[in-house]
Amino acid sequence: MSDLFASRWVEWPAHVVPGDDKLPQGFRAGGIAAGLKASGRADLAVLVCDEASSTSAIRQTRSSAAAAPVLVNRELVNPGAIRAIVANSGNANAATGEEGFENAVQMRDHTAAALGIARDSTAVCSTGVIGKQLNIDAVCAGVESVVPLLSNDGRASLSEAILTTDKGEKVVSVDIELPGGTVKMTAQAKGAGMIQPAFATMFCFVQTDAVVSEETCDLLLGTVVKRSFERISVDGQLSTNDVVILMASGASGVAVEPQTEAEALFGQALDTVLRSLALMIVADGEGSARVGRMVVEGGEDQTVEHVARTVAGSPLVKSALHGGDPNWGRIIQAVGMALPDSSRIPVDIEIEGTLVCSAGTAVPYDEGALAKAVAGDEVEYLVRIPGTGSVSEVFFSDLSHEYVTINSEYTT
């Protein structure tokens, strides 16, 4: 593992340091090409925790068109006791009806049997094309092939097998120094399109060897997902297949007890890891060249949230970010759209710390300096609407030619 992910918007705490290439103790993984992708690239991965007393937590998409694997996880898997994940790319197994559901169950059952663990401890995840039946025979044969290859070194083959339009792997490996000793945390994510703030369209698998109760896993995951994957937008699209799974093997023997310093430090580490992965997803948003952060301050939580999402989701604002154009007129337009039928509101807008609009009115600023400031990889926007006490942030990608190319020429 190399350096920690660098962004002005991610601060790594001192007790979180770069980890190695291995998975945490108690985990094995591997991936292969099972023949689901026409390209012949890796498309099937299995991750297993060998500790019977391990714990877990899961969050999935809120879509009412949720894919078959999401339904299987929701209905047939014990969320606090997930010990194995079988994941494929190349086919989302979404909009596939009863046959798709049965295939997802079979994919799950076949993996559980091959690993010798309970079926309701095995989660199933699919990503790729919507509306095609899964080649379940290829999946089952792939599971048979990959299970003997699983190893504690298998992190890379796992993360490779879950990619679709991603430009590259999104992984983090850290050691977390807790009062009782050091624990390890690794995480793999995928996702580039169908990303939206209400929940990112993505996979994220997180492993740790800390001893964490089922309840603490769920509490921490629920909290950090809200601060990471729920704060990003590539194209405003909620996916049919989103899933985040945290698994804790406990193999380190180092405990994270509720309401202790260890819990605070572990939670902070998990938060930083997931925020990093969320930003990696935005930076790798389909066709993305740069990342924006839209911060909205005002007097009501719901209002600042709605304004932040509306502005960050505007294709005009995203195109301006792409072009390195400090075109704040589009920001005030999007704010006005987010709050229709209200009388004119005094909006302040700052871009990279430069005030460009005060109380709804243009103010003079150094255009050359600002044009330079918005040409970087990361651009920060601040919108103030009336009131105080509420803040919302959304990280978003720009809208580029490549986004159009990817999505007009590639059937996802």
Next chain:
Amino acid sequence: MSDLFASRWVEWPAHVVPGDDKLPQGFRAGGIAAGLKASGRADLAVLVCDEASSTSAIRQTRSSAAAAPVLVNRELVNPGAIRAIVANSGNANAATGEEGFENAVQMRDHTAAALGIARDSTAVCSTGVIGKQLNIDAVCAGVESVVPLLSNDGRASLSEAILTTDKGEKVVSVDIELPGGTVKMTAQAKGAGMIQPAFATMFCFVQTDAVVSEETCDLLLGTVVKRSFERISVDGQLSTNDVVILMASGASGVAVEPQTEAEALFGQALDTVLRSLALMIVADGEGSARVGRMVVEGGEDQTVEHVARTVAGSPLVKSALHGGDPNWGRIIQAVGMALPDSSRIPVDIEIEGTLVCSAGTAVPYDEGALAKAVAGDEVEYLVRIPGTGSVSEVFFSDLSHEYVTINSEYTT
């Protein structure tokens, strides 16, 4: 005037026939280059009705960041007695504060004085860059220059002067055969970006020489705007400057009385004219190559409306339309996103009359035939969600490379 606008989604009634190049009796118009556009193209237009007893109706943007001219029209103009319009392109006079408001008032007052009509009978409209103060001296000088040139033949120079990123003029001229005689109706629209269903970002000026009361003008305009400009989406963006104005000179002497056959026929003509202009705006959506119609059927008005707008607004669906890709997986994904947190709903999807998804599950279809069907200029989508009795439609443009080019390289 040449042929009527042709689209499978617009049916011209038999009593509406192509009109000539002139404005209806009682109207004069003209446009010039006042120096607001750097390109030196026409950017200022004046339209006036010489009949003191004329009537009118107006609809404007719901944005809370409404531009100065919108505020002037809202606060200082009599909506039923608009006899003149002064309109400029090249500058939206939006986010310009008190100075912008005073400039809009001055633009209005100067035009009223030059024409010798009441100030509260003069509407003011601006479109172009947001956040720059209007060059009011250039506007006033332009008004002085253009007023002597106004003529009943000035339709073309009016429609040219209001264009921004439009590829071309959007105009209609028809004769309407009513029981009491024939009346004339002409209309000019502009708009290509910042178009969304909640209200199109646009200008539309409609003139007729029929005798129509102020109340009937308002009733008819309110009704047909809902069926035309409120049903289109280019990029989901609500503008700061939208305005639609209907003016009736009464010069033909042919009356359109409430609750008569004449009113029904006149209303039908107005509806067809505005629907045509709305479709022209979508077809000329920034970078647009083809137009889609998204029809959603179900059991609740609000739900079918929300689903139609969500699906038509999805950049994934719009990219697929651009690529001529019958990628219905993105449609079901967007439906699932529009209705989050609900259990899986049985969705039917038809594209160009071909059933591709039944009750949420893929069904076999002739892929070659459908690929051919979606390669045309107009593509029709039907989504059925549970329930019956409610239908919503949204016309939308595709998302193209050119949209990105226009919006990342052009400060609007």
